[in-house]
Amino acid sequence: MNPCIVQVCKGVSAVEGISDIKIVGIDEKRPPKIRKEPYIDIVFKLSHQAPADWCRDFNALLAKHPASPRIKENEGLYIESWVRTPDEIAAILEKLKATVLDCSRQYIERIELSVRNAGDANANLAQEAGEQGRLNRIIAALDFDDVTTL
Numbered sequence: 001m002n003p004c005i006v007q008v009c010k011g012v013s014a015v016e017g018i019s020d021i022k023i024v025g026i027d028e029k030r031p032p033k034i035r036k037e038p039y040i041d042i043v044f045k046l047s048h049q050a051p052a053d054w055c056r057d058f059n060a061l062l063a064k065h066p067a068s069p070r071i072k073e074n075e076g077l078y079i080e081s082w083v084r085t086p087d088e089i090a091a092i093l094e095k096l097k098a099t100v101l102d103c104s105r106q107y108i109e110r111i112e113l114s115v116r117n118a119g120d121a122n123a124n125l126a127q128e129a130g131e132q133g134r135l136n137r138i139i140a141a142l143d144f145d146d147v148t149t150l
Contacts, residue, residue, distance in 0.1 A: 018051075018054060018107055019104055019108060020047060021046055021047055021050050021054070021100055021104055022046065022097075023045070023047075023093065023096060023097055024046065024047045025044070025045050026045060027043040027044070027045050027078050028045075030043045032086075032089070038084060039082045039083065039084055040085070040089075041081075041082050042080075042081050042083060043081075044078065044079040044081070045077065045078055046071075046076075046077050046078065046100075049075075049076040049077050050071065052073040052074065053107075054076070054103060054104070054107050055071040055076050057103050057106060058071055058103045059071060059073075061102065065095070067082055067083060067092055069096055069099075079096055081096070
């Protein structure tokens with residue numbers, strides 16, 4: 001099961017961290033430089049590390065973009081791209097910001113749908129008849145929150 005879904009099932013809102021992902025600047029270690037090549041590499045920094053599956057979704061959304069923006073899934077913190085001229089930087093930034101928002105929205109929707117589907121599956125198990133149904137209802141009713149006074 002997706003670790004974010006597990007966190008949501010445990011009551012930890014994994015989607016809060018996803019909705020907070022934003023582009024916050026340029027990678028200080030790899031600043032844009034004018035070179036001999038007819039392009040300028042530019043690396044944008046995210047507010048915090050994104051999960052690998054979020055990165056895959058982001059990369060898929062921009063797979064056909066001419067500037068080939070990509071996030072390394074194992075790193076999840078930088079968007080690597082390029083422009084032909086400095087004048088194109090603001091436009092690529094706006095495109096990337098919009099894609100980050102769209103990717104987060106789709107990711108959150110997918111997690112919420114998975115949680116709902118998991119809840120439906122658990123409800124179906126609890127409705128079974130006989131001893132298995134009784135066992136499923138007991139398991140579903142267990143409270144894993146902090147210990148209460150006895």
